[in-house]
Amino acid sequence: MECHHVLNTGRMRSSWTPLGPPVSQDRIITSFPKWYTPDACLQLKEHFHSQVSTACQHRNTGTAGLRLSKVVVVGDLYVGKTSLIHRLCKNVFDRDYKATIGVDFEIERFEIAGIPYSLQIWDTAGQEKFKCIASAYYRGAQVIITAFDLTDVQTLEHTKQWLQDVLRENEAGSCFIFLVGTKKDLLSGAACEQAEAEAVHLANEMQAEYWSVSAKTGENVKAFFSRVAALAFEQSVLQDLEKRPSTQSQVGDGDGDLIRIEVPKTQENKRPPGLGCC
Amino acid sequence: MEEPPVREEEDGEEDEGALAKSPLQLTTEDVYDISYVVGRELMALGSDPRVTRLQFKIVRVMEMLEALVNEGSLAVEELRMERDNLKQEVEGLRRAGVSGSEVNLGPDKMVVDLTDPNRPRFTLQELRDVLQERNKLKSQLLLVQEELQCYRSGLLPPRETPGGRREKDAMVTMGNGEKEERTIMKKLFSFRSGKHT
Numbered sequence: 001m002e003c004h005h006v007l008n009t010g011r012m013r014s015s016w017t018p019l020g021p022p023v024s025q026d027r028i029i030t031s032f033p034k035w036y037t038p039d040a041c042l043q044l045k046e047h048f049h050s051q052v053s054t055a056c057q058h059r060n061t062g063t064a065g066l067r068l069s070k071v072v073v074v075g076d077l078y079v080g081k082t083s084l085i086h087r088l089c090k091n092v093f094d095r096d097y098k099a100t101i102g103v104d105f106e107i108e109r110f111e112i113a114g115i116p117y118s119l120q121i122w123d124t125a126g127q128e129k130f131k132c133i134a135s136a137y138y139r140g141a142q143v144i145i146t147a148f149d150l151t152d153v154q155t156l157e158h159t160k161q162w163l164q165d166v167l168r169e170n171e172a173g174s175c176f177i178f179l180v181g182t183k184k185d186l187l188s189g190a191a192c193e194q195a196e197a198e199a200v201h202l203a204n205e206m207q208a209e210y211w212s213v214s215a216k217t218g219e220n221v222k223a224f225f226s227r228v229a230a231l232a233f234e235q236s237v238l239q240d241l242e243k244r245p246s247t248q249s250q251v252g253d254g255d256g257d258l259i260r261i262e263v264p265k266t267q268e269n270k271r272p273p274g275l276g277c278c
Numbered sequence: 279m280e281e282p283p284v285r286e287e288e289d290g291e292e293d294e295g296a297l298a299k300s301p302l303q304l305t306t307e308d309v310y311d312i313s314y315v316v317g318r319e320l321m322a323l324g325s326d327p328r329v330t331r332l333q334f335k336i337v338r339v340m341e342m343l344e345a346l347v348n349e350g351s352l353a354v355e356e357l358r359m360e361r362d363n364l365k366q367e368v369e370g371l372r373r374a375g376v377s378g379s380e381v382n383l384g385p386d387k388m389v390v391d392l393t394d395p396n397r398p399r400f401t402l403q404e405l406r407d408v409l410q411e412r413n414k415l416k417s418q419l420l421l422v423q424e425e426l427q428c429y430r431s432g433l434l435p436p437r438e439t440p441g442g443r444r445e446k447d448a449m450v451t452m453g454n455g456e457k458e459e460r461t462i463m464k465k466l467f468s469f470r471s472g473k474h475t
Contacts, residue, residue, distance in 0.1 A: 021427035102409040107420055
């Protein structure tokens with residue numbers, strides 16, 4: 001929120017001043033994060049889209065850097081949605097189960113290819129009785145994470161229904177879908193492989209990318225959310241480039257710092273109300 | 279022939295017993311008593327064919343009365359048994375209710391113990407409102423925390439600094455900050471406001 005006035009008053013440093021305070025080192029993404037398994041992944045490419053790389057190099061990513069991308073996490077109760085988010089955002093793991101009441105959210109800030117980018121992660125209650133409250137928060141999701149417990153095949157079976165519920169509130173094809181198996185630390189060897197094989201199968205049906213994680217040990221948690229953030233970021237930048245009149249981006253590309261940094265603001269103001277990202 | 283007057287008197291008393299009863303209290307025994315008395319009186323009328331025809335009809339009426347009384351007493355007996363069963367059931371449920379077990383109220387009903395401090399007492403809408411307010415406050419807190427971090431790390435100049443230029447900047451900061459906060463809040467909750475307001 002502070003970038004505008006900092007930039008407008010010319011107080012900026014030689015490089016782009018990120019939104020808010022600097023992000024922590026482990027939230028800085030410079031190369032495109034890889035998938036978990038090629039058998040169920042959304043994209044197989046290893047680098048940022050060339051247009052996106054160029055835009056980032058020229059600090060010409062429009063409003064993407066100001067965006068909060070909405071991520072919705074759903075799944076049965078006690079699969080560990082809250083634990084997963086807390087591991088990412090607070091780096092803690094609480095053994096005691098405490099049911100989420102309705103919804104909660106966390107905001108996690110990243111810096112992707114030099115551009116600040118934030119995920120607003122909505123943690124929904126898995127209990128049936130809260131469904132009517134949580135479902136009001138499904139709308140406008142850019143990323144849907146359907147979580148299940150790797151040790152409980154029933155929770156995997158229910159992910160399809162959870163996904164359907166969220167998709168009903170969103171435009172078809174507008175969301176990245178992830179299927180995440182939790183509590184990986186409880187399984188090993190053949191049992192894990194078996195559970196993952198079933199999940200990969202379902203992920204392909206759901207057109208989702210599959211990940212196995214453990215909030216307890218932290219395994220794959222950071223890598224998973226980096227992947228989520230990078231995919232969402234890239235999509236945001238591409239959408240922004242599409243919307244932008246080419247002349248304006250030309251001016252932004254070629255001119256000095258001051259004009260360049262005005263671009264996000266102009267864009268922001270021109271954006272019609274209600275077209276927000278989240 | 280000398281005896282009848284006496285017997286008639288006796289029978290008259292007996293007969294009064296059955297005929298004086300409430301119809302609802304008649305038993306089959308009473309019906310038999312009545313038919314005995316009526317039969318004897320018919321016989322006393324002699325063998326006139328009209329009496330014989332009347333006798334057939336009376337026998338038929340007596341049979342009908344017998345059937346009605348039979349049926350009635352059976353129905354009464356059934357109802358009595360059912361009443362006793364229900365009484366027992368109610369007693370059982372009362373005792374179960376007192377001892378704290380579940381009472382079967384039928385589908386979609388719930389019993390609330392008003393003395394339980396953890397009883398449900400808020401409506402869904404109230405919970406929704408509280409959650410929404412919590413989320414709003416949380417997002418404001420996050421913004422303030424970020425701003426604080428900005429001041430701490432020197433990204434933003436302190437607000438109470440002497441000197442015209444700096445003061446002006448600080449004002450710009452505040453103005454923009456508020457505006458920006460509104461738009462981020464709007465972003466955060468645009469999907470809510472779109473639905474409700």
